[in-house]
Amino acid sequence: MPILEISGLQKSYGDNVVLRGVDLEVNAGELVCVIGPSGSGKSTMLRCCNLLETPTGGTILANGHQVTSALVDINRLRQDVGMVFQQFNLYPHLNALDNVALALRNVQRRTKAEAQSLAREALEQVGLGAKAQAFPGELSGGQQQRVGIARAVALKPKVILFDEPTSALDPELVEDVLNVMRDLRGRGMTMLVVTHEMAFAHAAADRVVFMDGGVVVEQGTAAEMFEHPREPRTQSFLARYGSRLT
Amino acid sequence: MTGADSGFLFTFFNAEVARQYWPVIASGALMTVGVGLAVVVTGTLLGLLLALARALGSRLLTLPIIAFADIMRSLPPLVVLIVLYFGLPALGLPLSAFAVTWLSLSLVLAAYAEESIWAGISAVPRGQLEAARSTGMRWWQAMRLVVLPQALRRALPPLTNRVISITKNTALGSVVALNEILNNAQGASSHSGNPTPLMMAAFAYLVVFLPLVVFSRWLEQHWQQR
Amino acid sequence: MDSLTQNFFNLEVYAAVLPHLLAGLWTTIWLSALVIPLGAAAGLLLALGLTQSRRRWLRWTIIAYIDFFRAFPPLVLLILVYFGGPFLGLELGKVTAVALAFVLNNASYYAEVFRAGLQGVAKGQMEAARCTGLTQLQAIRLVLIPQAVRNVFPDLVGNGIEIVKLTSIASVVAMPELMRAARDAQSLVYNPSPVMLAALMYLALLWPLTRWLGRLEQRRARR
Numbered sequence: 001m002p003i004l005e006i007s008g009l010q011k012s013y014g015d016n017v018v019l020r021g022v023d024l025e026v027n028a029g030e031l032v033c034v035i036g037p038s039g040s041g042k043s044t045m046l047r048c049c050n051l052l053e054t055p056t057g058g059t060i061l062a063n064g065h066q067v068t069s070a071l072v073d074i075n076r077l078r079q080d081v082g083m084v085f086q087q088f089n090l091y092p093h094l095n096a097l098d099n100v101a102l103a104l105r106n107v108q109r110r111t112k113a114e115a116q117s118l119a120r121e122a123l124e125q126v127g128l129g130a131k132a133q134a135f136p137g138e139l140s141g142g143q144q145q146r147v148g149i150a151r152a153v154a155l156k157p158k159v160i161l162f163d164e165p166t167s168a169l170d171p172e173l174v175e176d177v178l179n180v181m182r183d184l185r186g187r188g189m190t191m192l193v194v195t196h197e198m199a200f201a202h203a204a205a206d207r208v209v210f211m212d213g214g215v216v217v218e219q220g221t222a223a224e225m226f227e228h229p230r231e232p233r234t235q236s237f238l239a240r241y242g243s244r245l246t
Numbered sequence: 247m248t249g250a251d252s253g254f255l256f257t258f259f260n261a262e263v264a265r266q267y268w269p270v271i272a273s274g275a276l277m278t279v280g281v282g283l284a285v286v287v288t289g290t291l292l293g294l295l296l297a298l299a300r301a302l303g304s305r306l307l308t309l310p311i312i313a314f315a316d317i318m319r320s321l322p323p324l325v326v327l328i329v330l331y332f333g334l335p336a337l338g339l340p341l342s343a344f345a346v347t348w349l350s351l352s353l354v355l356a357a358y359a360e361e362s363i364w365a366g367i368s369a370v371p372r373g374q375l376e377a378a379r380s381t382g383m384r385w386w387q388a389m390r391l392v393v394l395p396q397a398l399r400r401a402l403p404p405l406t407n408r409v410i411s412i413t414k415n416t417a418l419g420s421v422v423a424l425n426e427i428l429n430n431a432q433g434a435s436s437h438s439g440n441p442t443p444l445m446m447a448a449f450a451y452l453v454v455f456l457p458l459v460v461f462s463r464w465l466e467q468h469w470q471q472r
Numbered sequence: 473m474d475s476l477t478q479n480f481f482n483l484e485v486y487a488a489v490l491p492h493l494l495a496g497l498w499t500t501i502w503l504s505a506l507v508i509p510l511g512a513a514a515g516l517l518l519a520l521g522l523t524q525s526r527r528r529w530l531r532w533t534i535i536a537y538i539d540f541f542r543a544f545p546p547l548v549l550l551i552l553v554y555f556g557g558p559f560l561g562l563e564l565g566k567v568t569a570v571a572l573a574f575v576l577n578n579a580s581y582y583a584e585v586f587r588a589g590l591q592g593v594a595k596g597q598m599e600a601a602r603c604t605g606l607t608q609l610q611a612i613r614l615v616l617i618p619q620a621v622r623n624v625f626p627d628l629v630g631n632g633i634e635i636v637k638l639t640s641i642a643s644v645v646a647m648p649e650l651m652r653a654a655r656d657a658q659s660l661v662y663n664p665s666p667v668m669l670a671a672l673m674y675l676a677l678l679w680p681l682t683r684w685l686g687r688l689e690q691r692r693a694r695r
Contacts, residue, residue, distance in 0.1 A: 050603055079605040089600035092616045102614060103604035148600075155604060257559050320633075320678035322640035324651060325671050333600040333662035336479040369693070410542065421644060428548055439558060448548060455543035465537065 293359020496653025515582020
């Protein structure tokens, strides 16, 4: 059974229709990359999956639970569906360790010792064990994003949503974050990633999805999509980004 | 209506008493507005002058100005008023209730205005003044045309709040027998043996100050959008 | 010069009235210590209601409260509460009436300060907190409020200083704080020195706090 099943997803803001019926599946252990031009609705679709945006139509099933049902337990859902943000959104008043441990303590109700030990593990997994006591202001953008990933990973979710995780980073810091994501993939985490990093998508994704104008235009394996795109819109989009593939 | 309710209205909203004393309250309101305006004008002007003097950068000027601002912001306005009210006559300078109220509140406002405007001036990047001077402008021209417009824009919201806060203190003038709203209302109340004039005073204060508060809230919202 | 010393800095008078003024100072201090936490707590609740509630009527009511009490002179409020209370059948003690008037007035200023603080926290913070499964209440308590307080801490201190100064108007209703003590002493010795001494005591108490406030504000401007 897929971990994430999106069917006919629709989202409008008043008269502005952003999603016009999106169908997408993410299976356990897969890394699915969503690419497409700005305004295609990629981020909106992602944010519907953990109810940061409320869909106006269609259904989403996450780990077997109806996300779109009125009876959904949002806080329980968000422990299963984690998120990593473009702007990191680390808590500036807490150090790295406490940033990761906060939900462990207050949502999963673990003891301070347990929470800190699990948080330390997560930080080590992203290569920042030594920076546990550092505050976000003392970390580089790439380090902050890795703490953001640790924060999501520590809750042991079933799937993690990545909303353009490297778009706000200086180019030389992007690789560190992508490496952490590759490592996460290697450990079997299910990941849905909205990104502009085409080389990463080409090399690391199991499947690539191209969105435009609020619908999924085409999807397939990374090789299929980048080397033999079938749809004209996909082709013209990839042609514009062609230089990025090297 | 029960007996208690009509008693409440009769006590606090007595139409007869209101009719008799509204001229007194109205003249008090004129005094309040008059003192308030006088304080705003002299207070902000003095504050602006002090901030500009501080911008000149001379230690000789800066230290006394900082001392003045600190002292006037650390003292309750009532204390300033009382000290001047009793102290000035002892120095051979007897001032009217109006003058001493206006003077003390002006000094207090000047201190806050100086701090706000100075903060605004400091926040304008040094490069602005340098750029202006390098086109040949004199110091005062550069200040007037380049720095101050930016500084005042920044200083305006906190300053408006301060102005309202301090002009409300014209009510303190009642303590030194200034014929403003509160004083007149208290007199009318004891004269008539009925607290309705106090309610009229409350209403009069709201009529004067509520528009200012609403305006300052509007100002704050629209200023942020620049 | 001699007249100045005789009238303002009369050391003999100072010595005579000092105990009286110290008692007044103590009243000023505990009255402030009572009003500040109450006003701050009320202000925080109002600000939370204002920024977090989706109900327009609630937000508008809170704004009306805040603007009303910002427009209303505290001295007038004090007199109304103090003298008007009995007419309404409310038997408020002197301290309760004074404290009530001050808290009503001051909660509105604290509400404005906290409102600015809460609105100044980046939207992504609450999103991130909620996305790890924290409830709205938890997110507000653990992520929103700490940051809001940090951002406006200098303004909170500044407001506290204002309250200490505000206690001086309680002298008008014969509350035995510092200003009252000074004016009583003055009428006893027929000399304005006690009032000057009270001014010096206010300075001694508040000037260091005002300097500290200035440093806090500078530190915030640099962040």
